[in-house]
Amino acid sequence: MSLFYTPDRAKVGDVIPFFDQRTARFRNFYLKNWNPDVPRDQVQFGWHLMSDTHADSIEDTPVGILGGTGSVVDVDGVYHLFYCVFENDPQRQWIRHAVSDDLMHWNDVGEPFGPDVSFYEPTDWRDPFVFFNEDEGRWWMLVAARRAGGSDRNGCVGLCVSDDLMHWRCERPLYAPDVHMSAYECPDMFRMGEWWYLVFSNYTDGFATYYRMARSPRGPWLRPVIDTFDSRAFYAAKTGFDGTNRFIFGWNPTRGENGWDFDPSAEYGADYRTWNWGGSMVVHQLVQHADGTLGVAPAGDLPAVLHRADHEAIAVEPVPVQGDWHRDNGGNGGWTGSGDGFAAALGAGMPDAGYVAATLSYDGQPARFGLMLHTDERLSDGYYLSFDPLHSRIEWRSGLRMHERGGQLFPYAVEMERTFLMEPGKRYRVELFVDGSTAVMYVNRDAAFSMRLYDRRPGKFGWFVEHGTVHVSDVSVLGL
Structure with a gap:
């Protein structure tokens, strides 16, 4: 019996929550980070589709999307998937769009697009989150980005808008506090009652998933006194709504690969090794307080596992x-x-x-x-x-x-x-x-x-x- 899903010989990276209205259940995707000892001919990179949300019964299947974090929406009987791709020399990042009728087989449509450099640095343009903004009657895309101009403390949440999911126009950053020196990763946005919430993760000047709150999707964005959901060992978290409750899906990183070449000598033990990218999936249920601030509780699976225990x-x-x-x-x-x-x-x-x-x-x-x-x-x-x-x-x-x-x-x-x-x-x-x-x-x-x-x-x-x-x-x- 498992409480936190960890794939065999691999790690859970960024989770892309998707509640499928057709089946009335979560059909989440995630980025799979394989362990270094796995034979290369067994590695299947890219997005994987989870079969369940119960940690002790999940199986996952690759779906052929070779790229970074994104989002999925269902419109008029067609699934639309947005993701990011990367290139080096020079470093550039692009948004791609794919469609499917079964969540398993995807075909790219349109051309990849990058940022409007009058608003954003060209090096960071990833993790697209797409949703229909009912207040404005059009589609919004949030992007992990860096604001153009000013100092290197320019991490921000970028914004693009569209009427048809195919043609996107960049607007000024939705949120740009000029605090962090990296893009605001895995942006996510939702409404709960009278409040709008903006969720993002960052690894400079702090390593956490944060949130901001506002009365309008355009802000102004308020920083609550406690603006995180968990410790440093919970990252890249995004939310999903099942029609009743909203959950936030993140990963608790493993240790030991020394990917940053920063580990102390072995005599200190494994607890002092540096963190890996990805690990075990952790899911919290969001709790909204009377003042609009958010807390988290155990997701239903954890108490359910305890009730199913033999003693x-x-x-x-x-x-x-x-x-x-x-x-x-x-x-x-x-x-x-x-x-x-x-x-x-x-x-x-x-x-x-x-x-x-x-x-x-x-x-x-x-x-x-x-x-x-x-x-x-x-x-x-x-x-x-x-x-x-x-x-x-x-x-x-x-x-x-x-x-x-x-x-x-x-x-x-x-x-x-x-x-x-x-x-x-x-x-x-x-x-x-x-x-x-x-x-x-x-x-x-x-x-x-x-x-x-x-x-x-x-x-x-x-x-x-x-x-x-x-x-x-x-x-x-x-x-x-």
Whole structure:
């Protein structure tokens, strides 16, 4: 049973969500990145069509589209696919258009087109996202681009418009904040209630999938206080709507190919290798708040897998290791841990695949509190998912960072944190879904934090607090 789809001997790259109204189900595509050890005669490049969305039952098939990310729409009984192609010397990128009647066999139509250089740099013009803008009564195409002129901080979302899907006219960038030094990849746009949302990914000055919100498709675009959906280990995410719920599909990167020739020596372990392009597919369900901002919850497949499991989740009681731990009054099964330094308690054995959950709250302003994973009884090895109230963030750390040489490793864990606002006394339901090295934590089914756990050893999960007090209750674990 698998929680996060990873193709055999390959990685999931950019997912292109497509909900097919003809079959009333998602028929998603993705870019397949083959592992280096696969014989070249077995590699089939380009777009692949997924047979399902359930991670443990997906099969994929190549469809002959040799190019980069794009989008698919169904108009008058014809499927239209837009994608990008690349050329070097000089570097140029072009948009292509193909049509099909079965999603499997595609024929290119029209001529590839590039950017209007009065608006955009000619080097970046990719990841077309096409949709019908009902407010304007015509087709829009968003493009990952770089604005012409100014400094190199010119990453933007480009805009083209059309009346017939065949003839496109470039307009000025839809969104160009002049912040990042690369194109805004995998742009995506949708309306939910009274708000429009613009989604894009970027890997300079931050590595994440971001969103902006506006009352009009033309903006002005507002940056919410928390403008990401997940951690650095969730990228190139695009959304899909099934008529009831909207989901966001991204990838949790693997490690180990050293594609950037930047890995530290092997003695540090696999957790400090650099990230690959592509990995395992992670899907969240979008949650809209009253103020229009967005959160994410586990997609239906994850809770469904737990319900299909052969046995029930078991309750777990903390076993104190360090600091002061005592049972709470009231008989609710909760525990309180505190210490002037580091206080920790261990629970049951950490499953290699399954589910770990607990409800946490804190008093005052502890330096950190949170979950320990794959931890030994001497608190030497393991991982720490830390809530940091002072800095309003969640942070992932491995046990190696606590050792003498840990200070040399900080660059290899860079950006494994995200903003999270918290307050004393509030209860936080923490749910961790883990499948081998892939793990995703949800908090109150409204925030996500994806990570990789490569150097895990047999150990337990537990809870900790540093310079403060934490309350732990409703603890359970389920192994799959």
